[in-house]
Amino acid sequence: MSLPKIAYLTGEYPRASDTFIQREVAALRMLGHEVLTCSIRTTGPEHLVGPEQREEHARTFRVLAACRSPLRLLRAHARWLRHPSRYLRALSLAWRTAPKGIRGRCFNLIYFAEAGVLASHLAEAGAQHLHNHIAKASCTVAMLASELSGIPYSFTIHGPDIFFEPLHWRIDEKARRARFVACISAFCRAQLMCFAAPGDWDRLHIVHCGIDPARYAPSAHDGQDLLFVGRLAGVKGVPLLLRALASLAPRHPALRLRLIGDGPERAALEAMTRDLGIAGRTEFLGYRSQAEVAEALAGADVFVLPSFAEGVPVVLMEALAAQVPVVTTRIAGVPELVEHGTSGLLVPPGDAEALAAALEVLLADPDRRRAMGAAGRARVEAEFDVTIEAAKLSALFTHGPEARP
Template identity: 65%
Template sequence: MNNIKTKPIAYLTGEYPRATDTFIQREVAALRALGLPVLTCSVRRTGPEHLVCEEQKSEAAATFYVLSAARPLRLLLSHLSSFLIHPTRYLSALWLAIKTSPGGIRSFLFQLFYFAEAGVLSTYMRKNEVRHLHNHIAKSSCTVAMLASEMSGIPYSFTLHGPDIFFEPEHWRLDEKIARARFVVCISHFCRSQAMVFSHPRYWHKLHIVHCGVYLDRYANTENPMGHNLLFVGRLAPVKGLPILLRALGALVDSFPNIHLSIIGDGPSRVALERQVQSAKLEKHVSFAGYKSQNEVAKALVKADLFVLPSFAEGVPVVLMEAMAASRPVVASRIAGIPELVTHGSSGLLVPPGDPDALTCAIAKVIGNPSRATAMGISGRAQVETAFNLKTEAKRLKTLLDEAGQ
């Protein structure tokens, strides 16, 4: 392969594909549709609960899994070949792993694990003539990407989402990752501002805003919201604020006796949430559906009258884009990048996070006024068409990847 642009890009995440990160899968598909060869790599295999459709099973079968490949002999040969090919780079990557350790024996051992994984990934990329490495989620898998880049000489970039990495940027050495990356994709202005806080101004030119996006035709919907069916889609974890939504639901039952909340997703909080539902006697008003495929989520959005996301911390939730693309009104927390997606009073209502009274009031305002709900849905669809169209955003990302891999 003599033409550099015919050589592939490697895409790395901690786990791929996941039912909770379908936006990465869609982004890969969009880049491939633009003619960019993409090899998907993942540190770990996902559990079978994440492979909810044939598309994800196919992606899993074609993905290179670092830990699965890191058997003792292969691990040893990978590191030996990397050392023999370029000993200076190899030792530089080892020193980088040591100097970016956040401190403590446990963290130091993890850095050595990341270094070991980087050796396996470097060999894979070299054998497949990868010209550029891109990482999603800037935590441990990005550490592996940074070390593999140093070891192999293959440039890397990453997509910065947040919010959790902004809670401990020093631990994950966000400053070093930004300094060494060819470019950094920030999913929102808020995200970029946080990256600017934790990096030197000389690197701010590397920070580019490229939104996550959705395929608009998948969520085409002409039905108007007329009932009291609420929908939540996401991981069942404390950060999503679902106990607040259940409290709001309990306060709405008397005024809206037919109100129903469908919860799509799973996670560590499920048992506690089911107990809360039972304790509040809301069993007839709440259903837990578990993980669903992208097509099943799209069908659920058609049936919903309002999408609710009461999170305590977010980036710019793709599931909100999906709801708006389906012309559903939304109620969400006023945090991080969400106001860049949802215009309060136009495409939805924004409420203070953790405030059940405000959430109750906002939900009542939407489902109690069908004409307003319809107008919000139309406005939301237009917003997504303008700024969160996956095809448009993928072209921007492809341009950055092409320039970085030259």
Template identity: 60%
Template sequence: MNKTGPIAYLTGEYPRATDTFIQREVAALRALGVTVETCSIRRTDPSHHVGPEQREEASRTFHILDAAKNPSRLLKAHVGLLKQSPRQYFGTLKKAWHTRAPGAKAALYQMIYFAEAGMLAQHMQARGITHLHNHIATASCTVAMLASALSGIPFSFTLHGPDIFFEPHRWRLDEKIASARFVACISHFCRAQAMNFSAPAQWNKLHIVHCGIEPKRYSPQPRERGEHLLFVGRLAGVKGVPVLLEALKSLAPTHPDLKLTLIGDGPERSALETRATQMGLSDVTHFVGYKSQTEVAEMLGQTDVFVLPSFAEGVPVVLMEAMAAAVPVITTHVAGIPELIDDGVHGILTHPGDSRSLAQAIETVLADTDLAKVMGKEGRAKVNASFNIETEAAWLAQLLSAYKENKPKLPVRDVT
């Protein structure tokens, strides 16, 4: 039974091909009977609508900037909120000003966030929303915090990282944690960072809610082992793809059948394609752009090793997907990844930025078929037990319900 009332979900861009975990969470909450209305600051580019799930979600999402571009509609929203409670309205305006980052440009953006918050607050009140939940604790979370203050509708947010931990003071993570009803941290590492940037009095509302997957979507497929590597992720500096290319260059002479498929897109795609060609890897690397969840699952069924050489991460959902497909994974020992992968059990953890250790890890898995099978089996068991979206959504729904009813202190992590 839905005990939370209709809730709104907010993020900067929804739905995105790179954030399918949010779509899964929304779908899982709806399956539990929670009414979820999705909101997005910006309208996503159609290139992100790579499957029917994204297209359907895009059609039912409220786009704040689109609405705010209508001056009369924006003015009506803010005038209505001002008349409703002048004290609350000006108090929120003061909060927006005091939580701005230094500099004139940041102040301008903060006023834009305040304008967007008014549009969202009015929309939520009109729709009878009882709670607002935000994903990604940067700009959209600022809008969520201000919309909550304007409307009186409580909010919570999911804290991911790593970006927010690079600039926690700019994004006033302390104020967001203090203002939120609760915070869903995706890992113990993430929660520790939140504790580092908040007062001890706030720590009891920092809970761990994993991002989750649907293991059945990634059922292991029988296949003969080869030398096909797969990378899935945004083609940006933090993902460490140049390190992977260096590792491939060292392996290619002794592995003539080696192949790497890169699923994803991003600001560095063109430069990476050029770099691969210059390194003599044009026949080895295949950049295929964004793919749907179904297409990623199919590709995992044809993959021998999944590689993600990131410099910084939260707990990557793509690793969970590979593990669910019983594919051995090779990644880096950073942030929350060791909470997902035990080195040598579910995969191999390498030093970030070290192409030599990455190449050695790839060599080890390619050379030992039995080890690869065991890692794949153990990895699938791990995500089934601890990163299943149905279990995680049920825990999140429990948090939403309990905080609405002002129940006593809840555990950091549901252990039932």
């Protein structure tokens, strides 16, 4: 049986912060799928940090860039106007699912315009299924493109922010119309079940984001080096980590922290390290390629992620694959990955003292760090291998929701 030709759509692809999508696409291609990548916006150069990103950027169809050609926009919609009932159904769907107010209506009409161009591109390319990551605006475009073209669609829902405004993004209607929904954790699936109709629950499948464990060499480091990888934004809780570092510093003269990532809070965080007297112990590295992240993990003793809201962070999978124990927060789907006391330590979100205490425990016990690292690697190999998770998606793309992953 031939495998269907899949199109992948996100708001911005590829991004340095969303390497899990790139891995998933690569794994599907290895399984034999032809995968067309599509992005609403054009990725900024700051995200093209490695050869993987640059190659994907070169082959990705950019919807907004295509829409800037008036002739292409008109031709695309003229194509779908030849099917007036379908066109009017899609236009009605855009109007009915728009957020309240004039602004919301205007945005959904813009998404409808984008959907016409995307749908035309997919039809010309022979795509047989459209899959979306991140169920916000780009998923609205995917839903409308599916209605225009008749190409079935699905999406992966992550959280947490989509669940802050579920009605604004109409995840109920998106789930109802999707062929299936991939939920990244049991917690995520339960959150969607709060809004999706019970009749749609059987099409909500747990498919983890995953990594290739073979890319990560076990950490052979045995020192006092902490590592954080993530966007430098408020939701990641980095100020708590800096306060914890300042409190631990007097007892651990060799303690160091490296931060990989960038974002709106970087300047403020760098100023905070100076105010706390730990600027000499911290290093802000900016975005790094997948290979550079793997190299940084190989030199880390403890990985720290003090987030206030997450789905199931892929970077935690990477740390565990590198046999680096983690200290992170007990939120959302994180306990489905990190087993407290076995592969890492979970602390209450927003508690700098608890974060410092957990770090103290691991910094003082190299043997426990090694045991946790080994347990974490085994957990990732068993449940978060991208090849295994991509095979689940492939079965859903090929056989539909009756193919239980």
